[in-house]
Amino acid sequence: MAYTWDNRVAFVVRYLYDIDNNGYLDAHDFQCLALRACVLEGKGDCSAARLQKSQHIMMSLWEEIAQLADFDKVPDYDGMISVDEFKQAVKNSCVGKKYEDFPQAMRAFIEANFRMIDINSDGVMGVEEYRYDCVQRMVVEEIKVIDDAFNSLLNDDDRKLGGLTLSRYQELFALFLGDTSEDCPAKHLFGPLEL
Template sequence: MANSWTNRVKFLVRYMYDIDNNGVLDKTDFECLAVKNTIMEGKGSWDATKYAKNKEVMINLWDQIAEIADFDKNGEVDSDEFMKGVETACKGKAYADLPNAFKFFIEAQFRTIDVDGDGSIGLDEFRYDCVNRMPVKEVTELDAAFSKISLDGDITLPRYQVYLYKTI
């Protein structure tokens, strides 16, 4: 099933975490995420203070993921390990009960999509983020997906938290 829990988690690994596209998660991915998030939050500008915070959070997130999912302790987490670890640490828990680094990551992702910084993701921002993550043959696919998850034409942080967390 295309929308299965397994496929949704594999999507998260491939398109949101595995920045270097080597098929596994490792510390390098999270160091790259710190740079990416800092630049995207700054709309291209660089803020060393924000980077330091982002790097600390991303390394903390990697450490937490490695602790719960790197079962063979090789410094890499493949999709199967990630699924097993996330299921153990997150599945069936309320958003408030997630590890802090997971919650921060979700909020940081929201800030990178909310390009204009108005506190919500509009259709244009949604489209832009999606085409940067995956191939899209028709813009109508994006518009239909947005209409299913948006409320009054936008996606707020609480709504984003719910939808991203439902993927887990």
């Protein structure tokens, strides 16, 4: 049950977007995500130019999500996106689609997220970077569980390169959101999920 489509999308809300952990998405989450992205991508540096770029990406993503997902916005738009509203938006805009067909701001977020995970900026997310990303979000008792999850994502080309390139990460992210099967090949993209 941990890898159902519903649980995977709920994971995205809870661990990638709902930065203040209040159970719904709003503009505040994306303002905070912009700062997080700036600091992480800059390895601690947060120049005004980098922050402005991050703010543009994250606020564009928020506006796009709000447009796609806040179905109760008329006439009493509450400025908040529930998990169910987000799931419906993902179902409408991502299920069964390739990465290129995802909404533009979501693609920009996915690319920014990869750059945050790629700590050494070599263009490949290796096992160490994957581990680091996983343990920031979840409690895991054994490193083998994380390593097994990482290895399940790799194809032969990935193994030769030592991890996931941006294009491969994009492909897997599209599957994570767009493939509704419980045995989705990208189900471990963010590590071993819990219910």
